[in-house]
Each structure stands twice: as structure tokens, then as C-alpha cells.
Amino acid sequence: MADKLIVKIYSSPDCPYCYVVKDYLTQKGIEFEEIDLYEQLEKRQEMEKISKQKNIPVLIINKEVVIGWHKEKIDEALKKYEAI
Amino acid sequence: MKQYDLIIIGGGPAGITAGIYAARKKLKTLLITKEFLGQVGLSWRIENYPGFPRINGRDLLKSFCGHLIQNEVEIKNYEEALRIEELETGFKIKTKENEFNSLAIIIATGAMPKKLDIKNEDKFIGQGISYCLTCDEKSFEGKKVAVIGGGNAGAEAAIELLKFASEIYLLEYLENLTCDEILKEEIDSQPKIQVITGAEVLSFEGGEELKKIVYKKRKTGESKEIDIDGCFVEIGTKPNTDLVKGLIDLNEKGEIIGNPKTMETSKKGIFAAGDVWDFDYKQIVLATGQGALAALSASSYVKSSKS
Numbered sequence: 001m002a003d004k005l006i007v008k009i010y011s012s013p014d015c016p017y018c019y020v021v022k023d024y025l026t027q028k029g030i031e032f033e034e035i036d037l038y039e040q041l042e043k044r045q046e047m048e049k050i051s052k053q054k055n056i057p058v059l060i061i062n063k064e065v066v067i068g069w070h071k072e073k074i075d076e077a078l079k080k081y082e083a084i
Numbered sequence: 085m086k087q088y089d090l091i092i093i094g095g096g097p098a099g100i101t102a103g104i105y106a107a108r109k110k111l112k113t114l115l116i117t118k119e120f121l122g123q124v125g126l127s128w129r130i131e132n133y134p135g136f137p138r139i140n141g142r143d144l145l146k147s148f149c150g151h152l153i154q155n156e157v158e159i160k161n162y163e164e165a166l167r168i169e170e171l172e173t174g175f176k177i178k179t180k181e182n183e184f185n186s187l188a189i190i191i192a193t194g195a196m197p198k199k200l201d202i203k204n205e206d207k208f209i210g211q212g213i214s215y216c217l218t219c220d221e222k223s224f225e226g227k228k229v230a231v232i233g234g235g236n237a238g239a240e241a242a243i244e245l246l247k248f249a250s251e252i253y254l255l256e257y258l259e260n261l262t263c264d265e266i267l268k269e270e271i272d273s274q275p276k277i278q279v280i281t282g283a284e285v286l287s288f289e290g291g292e293e294l295k296k297i298v299y300k301k302r303k304t305g306e307s308k309e310i311d312i313d314g315c316f317v318e319i320g321t322k323p324n325t326d327l328v329k330g331l332i333d334l335n336e337k338g339e340i341i342g343n344p345k346t347m348e349t350s351k352k353g354i355f356a357a358g359d360v361w362d363f364d365y366k367q368i369v370l371a372t373g374q375g376a377l378a379a380l381s382a383s384s385y386v387k388s389s390k391s
Contacts, residue, residue, distance in 0.1 A: 015219040016125045016142050024119075024162055038222060053210030054223050067210065069119070071162060 005083050007032035010047040010058040014038075017069040018057040024071065028084055087185045088114045088158075089386045090379070091177055093165045093327070094192030096122020097368050098358025100148045101375030102190045102382075107155035109383040114158045114184060116165050116177070120149050122194045123321060123359060124368050127237075128218045128244050133368050140218075144368070165193075165327055173389070174353065187389050188353045188382040191328055191340060192375060195321030195359035195366070200232065203287035205317075212294025212314045217241045220316075226250050227313035230297050232285055238318035239263035242277050243270055245316075252276055253310055255283045255299060257319075283308075288315070323360045335362050347378035353389075355382050 007025065009032055011018035025032050035043050037056065051058045051065050059066040064077035078084045090106050092099045095117030106113040124130070127141030136144060153159070160179070167178040174187040197215040199205060205213065214220040221244060229249040231241045234256025240263075242254045254261070254271065259282045261268055271277050282302045289296040289309075297310045323339045333350035335341050339362040342349040349356050357374035359366050 012219065012222055014128065014140075014142075014221075015216070016121060017216060017219055019142065020119045020121055027162065044223065051210075054212070055210040055214050055216070055220050057219070071118070071164075 005030070005078075005081050006060075006062055008035060008060040009033070010035045010037055010043065010051075010056055010060075012036060012038050012056060015056055020069045021057050021059055021074070024069075024074065028078070030078065030083060085176075085183055085185055086114075088112050089186065090114075090188045090190065090382050091116060091175075091184055091186040092157075092190045092192060092379075093117070093177070094122070094190075094194055094358065094360075095120040095149075095161070096192060096194045096358055096371065097124050097145075097148060098194070098371040098375035098378070099190070099192035100152045101372040102192060102357060102379040103152050103157040104155050105376045105379035106383065107157045109379070111379075111383055111386055113156075114160065114186070115152075116160045116163050116179060116184075118164045119162060120145060123366070124371075126197075126216060126218065127240075129240055130368065168327065168331055168354075170331075170351075187386050188355065190347075190375075190378045190382055191325075191332075191349070191354065191356040191360055192358045192371075192378070193324040193327065193360050195323045197317065198320050198322045200285060200317055200319060202285060204290075205288060208288050208290065208294040208315075211292060212290065212312070213288065213317065214314070215317055217244060217316050217318075220314075221245060221248055224249050224314040228311060229253070229314040229316065230255060230310060230312045231316045231318055232297075233318035233320065234258070234261035234263060234279070234281065235318070235320065236263045236267060237320075238316075239267040239271055241316050241318050243267070243274070246274060246276055249276070249314075252278065253297075253312065254279045255285060255297070256281045257284055257302070258282070259303075280310075321359060321366065325360055328354070332356075337362075339363075346381040347374055348381055348385075353385060355379075355385075 061077040089111040092115045169176040230253040283299045340356040355378040357378040358371035
């Protein structure tokens with residue numbers, strides 16, 4: 001059986017690629033938790049530690065990390081957990 | 085297989101405008117796009133699009149999309165056109181998921197930010213280097229940041245960074261900034277922005293993270309360094325024309341060449357508009373104008389093909 005899907009996105013309100021990723025997930029019917037790095041400054045370190053870099057968006061799909069807007073990589077990770 | 089009069093490839097200002105015009109001409113139209121974004125969606129401040137004295141790119145794009153969906157245009161979002169094949173009449177477009185036939189095509193695939201292609205550029209992406217100001221500016225709060233490129237995008241980036249960075253260096257390859265005069269004035273009035281012109285950036289240096297930019301003064305050949313924490317590269321764009329390489333004529337920069345009176349390319353039935361087209365002034369208002377022109381020309385072409 002596939003793991004329970006936990007999806008998180010580290011984003012900011014001015015980040016255009018973040019909106020594209022969020023819209024894509026919504027279109028796929030994937031629920032996600034959004035961590036707004038403008039609102040929650042303290043979460044930036046956590047994001048940098050997980051993704052080993054500083055740029056956003058960073059998408060976490062269970063143990064998979066996708067940096068930036070990459071449809072194929074997102075699909076791959078979602079398929080791995082049988083979410084699509 | 086679904087047959088269309090017109091397939092528009094691209095979801096930026098040119099493609100969206102072409103969609104609106106094509107729908108009003110009652111063409112059976114499909115718009116395929118990897119995403120609705122384009123260079124406009126990456127702009128943090130737009131002050132030269134009529135009707136919108138100051139707007140950010142995302143809001144302007146949202147407004148364009150809202151207008152598009154009021155028209156009869158079928159949309160395939162998050163789908164990438166991978167191949168165009170010529171048929172006896174019209175063309176076949178293949179995406180990963182589908183195949184579509186169309187009498188005419190408008191290529192409005194836009195452009196992507198250009199990289200410098202210098203030493204350690206890839207190494208420091210995400211470790212200080214970013215190509216998306218609005219995404220990553222906040223991570224440089226209180227830090228020293230460089231912007232490479234003295235055109236409008238670079239100048240606007242430097243001004244936007246005043247909100248966050250402690251010191252800003254604006255580096256330009258030419259001997260003068262090439263941005264609009266109004267931006268030059270704003271930059272000159274900001275003591276936090278240091279302008280360095282005639283600078284050829286040679287490499288990025290640091291350990292895990294970016295620490296320095298090395299550049300050469302082009303006039304003297306003297307090599308110099310600046311200590312920095314971050315860098316935004318704003319040196320223009322590269323056209324997204326891989327899809328049509330070998331099918332239609334391109335210039336040496338990879339931009340589509342053709343007839344600017346009709347936006348028709350070297351291949352009959354294929355039109356193009358926006359940042360993929362061979363013209364110097366990549367502006368939203370010009371992209372929308374070209375999108376309209378391409379759609380009107382495509383409409384005439386489709387009608388004459390059918391008659």
C-alpha cells in the first residue's frame with residue numbers, strides 16, 4: 001500500500017512559480033500545506049536544510065523534494081506515491 | 085483526432101491576445117501552454133502597459149487570462165507541445181498526452197531568462213544565484229546583492245532590492261546602462277545602488293555559498309572582485325524555439341523571422357508572435373499587438389484555405 005501523501009510547499013506571496021505549482025496541484029486534486037516564508041520567517045532555515053539551497057518554490061512530496069516549477073518531477077514524485 | 089482551425093502554442097501576452105482575437109473571428113481555436121506565465125508573470129512592476137499605471141506581472145496576467153476565458157477558446161494548460169508535423173493540409177501537434185490537427189498555428193512560446201554561462205554559475209544556483217527576483221529577493225534581507233544587467237529588468241531589480249538588501253551593485257557590460265531614462269534617474273538618486281558599467285563578469289566564487297563576483301573592467305582589462313551574498317542575473321532572454329527548429333527559419337539568436345506585416349513565418353500557415361519573434365524591443369504591449377496581428381492573419385489564412 002502507498003504511503004499516506006503529505007505535500008508541503010514553501011512559498012512567498014510574490015513568487016510567480018509558487019502560484020503555478022500550487023495551481024497545478026489544485027488542478028490535480030492534491031491537497032497541500034502552504035508555508036509562507038514571508039509570514040513564517042523562521043521556516044526559511046527549515047526549507048534550506050531540507051532542500052540544501054535557498055531558492056523557492058520548494059515542494060515536498062513525502063520524502064521527495066522538488067525545487068522550482070518542474071511538472072515532470074512533480075508528476076514523478078506523485079506517481080511514486082500513487083497520488084496520480 | 086480533434087481538428088482545429090487554429091492552435092496557439094504559448095500562454096503569455098502574445099498567445100492570450102491571439103486567443104481572444106481568434107475567438108472573435110469564430111475560429112475553432114485551441115491554446116496549448118506549459119503554464120500561464122511568460123516573462124510578464126515574472127515582472128514585479130509594470131508601469132508601461134496602458135490602462136494599468138502600476139501593476140505587478142502576475143496581476144496583469146491574471147487579468148489577461150480572465151479576459152481569455154470569457155471567449156470560446158479551448159485551453160490545454162500544463163501541456164507542452166513537443167512536435168509539429170506537416171500534413172497534406174495543415175499540421176499535427178503532438179504533446180506528451182495528446183495529438184491535435186490544425187489548419188494554422190501561432191507560435192507564442194516566449195522566451196526564458198538567459199544565463200551568463202560563466203564559471204561556477206550553475207554551482208551557485210540556489211546558493212546565492214537566482215533568476216527570479218520576486219521569488220527569492222526576500223532571502224537577501226540585510227545582505228549585499230549584485231544585479232547583472234543594466235537594461236530595464238536589471239534596473240528594476242536593483243530598485244526593488246532597495247526594500248531588502250543592505251548594498252546593491254548593478255553591473256552592466258556596456259559603458260552605459262541601457263534602461264529607460266526614468267529608471268536611470270531613480271537609480272542615480274539611490275545611494276545604496278552602486279553602478280558598475282563596462283564590466284564583464286568572469287566568474288562566481290565561494291565555498292558552499294556564493295561569496296564573490298569576479299569581473300573585468302573592459303576598458304582597462306583590470307580584474308576586480310566584489311564581496312556579495314547574492315546575485316540576480318537579468319541579462320535578457322533566450323527564445324523558446326526548440327519546437328520549431330528545422331521547420332521554420334530562425335535568425336542567429338534563435339528568434340523566428342518572417343513577415344512583420346502578417347507575422348507569418350517562412351512556413352505557410354505558421355505564424356508567430358511575442359518574445360519568440362525577431363525584434364529588439366521585447367515589451368508586453370508589443371507582444372499583445374503581435375498576438376492580435378498573428379491571429380488576424382491566421383484568420384484570413386484559414387478562411388482562404390477553406391474556400
